Amino acid sequence: MTTHERKTVDLEEGWAFMQKGITKLKNILEGKPEPQFSSEDYMMLYTTIYNMCTQKPPHDYSQQLYDKYRESFEEYISSMVSSRVFRVLIVGLVRVMMILFTSVRL
Numbered sequence: 001m002t003t004h005e006r007k008t009v010d011l012e013e014g015w016a017f018m019q020k021g022i023t024k025l026k027n028i029l030e031g032k033p034e035p036q037f038s039s040e041d042y043m044m045l046y047t048t049i050y051n052m053c054t055q056k057p058p059h060d061y062s063q064q065l066y067d068k069y070r071e072s073f074e075e076y077i078s079s080m081v082s083s084r085v086f087r088v089l090i091v092g093l094v095r096v097m098m099i100l101f102t103s104v105r106l
Contacts, residue, residue: 006051008053008055008056008059009048009052009059009061009067010059011052012064014048014049014051014052014061015064015065015068017044017048018045018047018048018049018065018068018069019072021037021045022069022072022073024039024041026039026076027100039080040074049065052065053065
């Protein structure tokens, strides 16, 4: 292998590595104890994604990575929105119940 050749990163291996980065990002966004991305973390993720998207066919995984990345964040956003909407509805329901309870007691 010359210095210009690089190891082919298969989809499963690269996606597993990306999922670790996505999980770390989600934890940071949710305020869970998680160290920030180091320069090395960032560069490894960037390099892995770059390499996977610039490999020669049939190993160019740019579309598959895009689809998996989009799906991952759509699921995350949906779960965050639905849980927050649920909490807002519960808080609203409790307030209505308190108002009704107070008016019945009067």
